Amino acid sequence: MSEAAVMQPDTQFIQRVMASGGGDLKKCYQCATCSVACELSPEESPFPRRQMIRAQWGLKPQLMSDPALWLCHNCGICTTRCPRGARPGDVLGALRREAIRQFAFPQFMGSLVASPKALPLLFALPTLIFLAIAHWAPKGQVTPHLEFANVFPIPILEALFFTVSGFVLLAFAVGLVRCIRTMRTGGATGKIMQGLLPALRQIMTHQRFWMCDARNWSLGHLLTLWGFAGLAVVGTVAGIGTMAGFLHTPLPLTNGLKLFANASAVVILCGGLILLATRMQDPVKRVGSTYFDWFFLAVLVGVVLTGIMAELTRLEQAAAVMYPVYFVHLVLIFSLFLYAPYSKFAHLAYRTVAMAAAGPWTPKPQVAERARESSAAGAVTTTH
Amino acid sequence: MSVPSALPTFRNGKPVLVIGGGIAGLTTALEAAEVGCQVILAEKSPALGGRVARMHQYFPKLCPPTCGLEINLRRLRENPRITVLTLAEAEEIRGVPGNYEVTLRLSPRFVSETCTLCGDCAQACAAEKPDEFNYGLSKTKAAYLPSGNAYPARYVIDRAACPEGCKACQEACAYGSIDLSQKVERKTIQVAAVVAATGWAPYDATKIDYLGFGKYPNVVTNVILERLAALDGPTAGRILRPSDGKEPQTVAFVQCAGSRDDNHLPYCSAVCCAASIKQATYIRKLYTQAQITIFYIDVRTLGRLEDFYASVAADPKIAFVKGKVGAVEQDPGNHDLLVTAEDILSGKKKTQRFDLVVLATGIVPQTDGLPAGFALDEFKFLSVPEGRAGLYSAGCVHRPEEVSAAVQDATGAALKALQCVSRSSQHG
Numbered sequence: 001m002s003e004a005a006v007m008q009p010d011t012q013f014i015q016r017v018m019a020s021g022g023g024d025l026k027k028c029y030q031c032a033t034c035s036v037a038c039e040l041s042p043e044e045s046p047f048p049r050r051q052m053i054r055a056q057w058g059l060k061p062q063l064m065s066d067p068a069l070w071l072c073h074n075c076g077i078c079t080t081r082c083p084r085g086a087r088p089g090d091v092l093g094a095l096r097r098e099a100i101r102q103f104a105f106p107q108f109m110g111s112l113v114a115s116p117k118a119l120p121l122l123f124a125l126p127t128l129i130f131l132a133i134a135h136w137a138p139k140g141q142v143t144p145h146l147e148f149a150n151v152f153p154i155p156i157l158e159a160l161f162f163t164v165s166g167f168v169l170l171a172f173a174v175g176l177v178r179c180i181r182t183m184r185t186g187g188a189t190g191k192i193m194q195g196l197l198p199a200l201r202q203i204m205t206h207q208r209f210w211m212c213d214a215r216n217w218s219l220g221h222l223l224t225l226w227g228f229a230g231l232a233v234v235g236t237v238a239g240i241g242t243m244a245g246f247l248h249t250p251l252p253l254t255n256g257l258k259l260f261a262n263a264s265a266v267v268i269l270c271g272g273l274i275l276l277a278t279r280m281q282d283p284v285k286r287v288g289s290t291y292f293d294w295f296f297l298a299v300l301v302g303v304v305l306t307g308i309m310a311e312l313t314r315l316e317q318a319a320a321v322m323y324p325v326y327f328v329h330l331v332l333i334f335s336l337f338l339y340a341p342y343s344k345f346a347h348l349a350y351r352t353v354a355m356a357a358a359g360p361w362t363p364k365p366q367v368a369e370r371a372r373e374s375s376a377a378g379a380v381t382t383t384h
Numbered sequence: 385m386s387v388p389s390a391l392p393t394f395r396n397g398k399p400v401l402v403i404g405g406g407i408a409g410l411t412t413a414l415e416a417a418e419v420g421c422q423v424i425l426a427e428k429s430p431a432l433g434g435r436v437a438r439m440h441q442y443f444p445k446l447c448p449p450t451c452g453l454e455i456n457l458r459r460l461r462e463n464p465r466i467t468v469l470t471l472a473e474a475e476e477i478r479g480v481p482g483n484y485e486v487t488l489r490l491s492p493r494f495v496s497e498t499c500t501l502c503g504d505c506a507q508a509c510a511a512e513k514p515d516e517f518n519y520g521l522s523k524t525k526a527a528y529l530p531s532g533n534a535y536p537a538r539y540v541i542d543r544a545a546c547p548e549g550c551k552a553c554q555e556a557c558a559y560g561s562i563d564l565s566q567k568v569e570r571k572t573i574q575v576a577a578v579v580a581a582t583g584w585a586p587y588d589a590t591k592i593d594y595l596g597f598g599k600y601p602n603v604v605t606n607v608i609l610e611r612l613a614a615l616d617g618p619t620a621g622r623i624l625r626p627s628d629g630k631e632p633q634t635v636a637f638v639q640c641a642g643s644r645d646d647n648h649l650p651y652c653s654a655v656c657c658a659a660s661i662k663q664a665t666y667i668r669k670l671y672t673q674a675q676i677t678i679f680y681i682d683v684r685t686l687g688r689l690e691d692f693y694a695s696v697a698a699d700p701k702i703a704f705v706k707g708k709v710g711a712v713e714q715d716p717g718n719h720d721l722l723v724t725a726e727d728i729l730s731g732k733k734k735t736q737r738f739d740l741v742v743l744a745t746g747i748v749p750q751t752d753g754l755p756a757g758f759a760l761d762e763f764k765f766l767s768v769p770e771g772r773a774g775l776y777s778a779g780c781v782h783r784p785e786e787v788s789a790a791v792q793d794a795t796g797a798a799l800k801a802l803q804c805v806s807r808s809s810q811h812g
Binding site for chain 2: 029030031032033034035036037041042043044045046049050081082083084085367368370371373
């Protein structure tokens with residue numbers, strides 16, 4: 001006989017998962033309806049049935065190292081079908097939160113961002129920074145039209161955001177190393193470097209997400225992702241361009257980069273509003289929403305809304321409104337950036353590597369094709 | 385300790401009304417009548433026997449229900465204290481324990497006691513309707529005998545299935561037994577107690593859309609399989625798959641098809657595991673090469689049924705897979721079925737091909753049309769009344785249970801009803 005395995009239930013882990021959205025975890029009676037209902041659950045290592053019992057048992061290491069946490073796209077079909085109301089989709093969401101916390105660098109930031117009590121603190125930091133800039137920063141030269149730079153000088157913002165970006169990149173790098181190491185100990189054998197390109201392609205096309213049962217969910221997410229990608233490109237180009245001196249903001253509306261930026265903003269706004277509406281309206285509560293979900297979604301949509309409003313009020317030269325709106329925009333964008341490795345934002349990084357680490361993926365074939373592949377029930381010869 | 389000086393004489397008391405003539409209602413009526421009580425047995429359908437009459441075999445003995453029903457029907461025929469009313473429903477119950485007034489609605493049968501079962505009426509009848517006894521697998525004429533063993537052994541005319549104004553059966557009957565002018569009647573009776581034994585219906589499996597019942601012809605339910613296995617069923621006991629009449633060589637049983645599911649029936653229906661294990665033996669007996677897979681969450685065969693489970697599980701051609709079926713799809717080419725489940729013990733998800741899929745659908749208590757006064761529990765079963773009540777229940781309308789338990793339950797309900805009769809005859 002093989003050696004006895006010692007189970008080490010982490011009861012605090014169970015408590016945390018149950019407190020952060022997985023409250024119905026213990027109702028699961030392991031029927032595995034969820035594993036079949038899920039279109040993304042692979043045959044060789046189906047989820048989320050196994051993850052449910054591991055969570056019930058508090059097997060934290062086995063769960064944190066499991067790429068399946070990230071293969072789930074949270075459409076909620078498992079929760080809808082669950083005969084016991086155990087809400088596997090929400091439990092996987094809670095487990096992802098736990099993973100983000102566990103991989104967080106520095107660790108205390110993970111706990112801070114996950115805690116609703118710390119919310120005032122999270123916003124107090126950027127609020128004070130930007131109030132200080134508005135108050136003490138040397139004012140730029142007077143311009144023919146009102147510009148945000150009159151109050152928030154560009155060099156200072158550049159320095160601030162490059163520092164934050166550098167820190168965030170470092171935090172993500174450490175988080176990803178932790179994530180990959182953990183997955184390796186859990187036996188994920190996929191070659192990450194090889195899997196990265198296919199994973200990125202699947203992410204950009206939402207090939208997996210479209211297999212899910214909730215089309216509005218995947219459409220909203222796709223638009224958000226594309227809009228965000230567009231704005232990330234614009235932000236990087238504008239940031240570097242301004243610093244290098246070949247770009248001078250504000251760009252005219254007819255400028256190509258500006259057109260691209262505005263188009264991206266509209267796309268992400270549409271996506272974000274779809275996601276927001278889906279979460280708010282969700283009539284059968286197929287997808288549970290927690291503080292963690294709301295924090296990320298609200299900051300993201302807030303950034304886009306205040307960005308668009310700031311641009312419009314600037315074009316109107318409404319001095320009384322444009323600076324306060326821009327101030328809020330800065331606070332939100334700072335929060336989105338700085339807290340990215342610890343908020344739900346981090347799923348962007350972890351899901352990508354998990355998809356790569358989980359190995360090659362092919363969409364589930366249509367019925368007719370599976371009919372050709374499927375074997376008869378028994379291995380014994382039958383008398384057809 | 386005081387002992388009653390004399391045994392109560394139920395003869396002087398009011399009768400007991402039993403609603404429902406299945407195995408539980410029959411048993412209640414017989415047990416009460418055999419100690420001397422007057423009993424009125426009201427059955428909604430045209431014949432007694434209920435669900436049990438449609439079974440092929442009982443578990444775990446694998447014997448047919450007909451012999452037990454025959455014994456009970458003989459007891460019934462020999463007992464003058466039981467009044468059997470078929471096509472009868474209780475509409476209203478007024479009064480208090482020991483003194484109820486019940487309105488019965490008696491639908492016309494259109495066929496009198498002089499019916500000789502010659503079948504000329506059915507011959508003459510042109511209208512067809514689904515045969516309810518066979519769960520719609522076959523058809524009967526609108527003038528029909530409910531089943532081969534029907535009690536009362538008399539034809540019945542389903543006027544709802546007749547063409548407007550048709551009198552062919554009445555004209556064909558040589559004995560003048562048919563009177564199509566009969567109307568619905570109402571009758572008021574005085575009773576001391578009422579026992580509802582209105583039984584159960586199989587859960588409507590079309591509501592579990594991912595299991596394909598109603599969409600794919602070769603997905604059947606467990607009650608349908610009983611009729612396919614029954615010698616008096618539509619296939620004369622040969623289990624054939626509906627799409628092409630082929631003898632199935634691979635059969636999947638889907639346990640908890642609706643039961644233990646908050647989206648359908650939140651409770652365990654108690655009998656489906658043993659029923660599927662029993663039905664696996666039907667198929668193995670008919671087709672010696674057949675491969676059977678039973679997909680389950682937990683095999684719930686309690687008490688002595690555990691041995692039955694063990695003996696069937698020892699059959700190498702019967703596989704038990706722990707994991708609920710989450711999808712049944714159809715091969716568009718040949719109507720074979722693709723069944724997907726996660727085998728929890730191996731942790732792999734598999735799609736397998738089967739000739740026939742049997743859904744182990746659960747028990748839904750039949751309380752529709754029951755007059756007000758009975759209390760329902762959280763799952764819509766009749767709950768057990770507290771204290772000196774007069775409205776009791778027996779059988780599957782009261783809790784999901786197997787036949788032998790329903791019979792014991794019925795005996796208990798008869799005793800409660802007798803106590804009520806006894807109290808009322810002593811005090812009033």
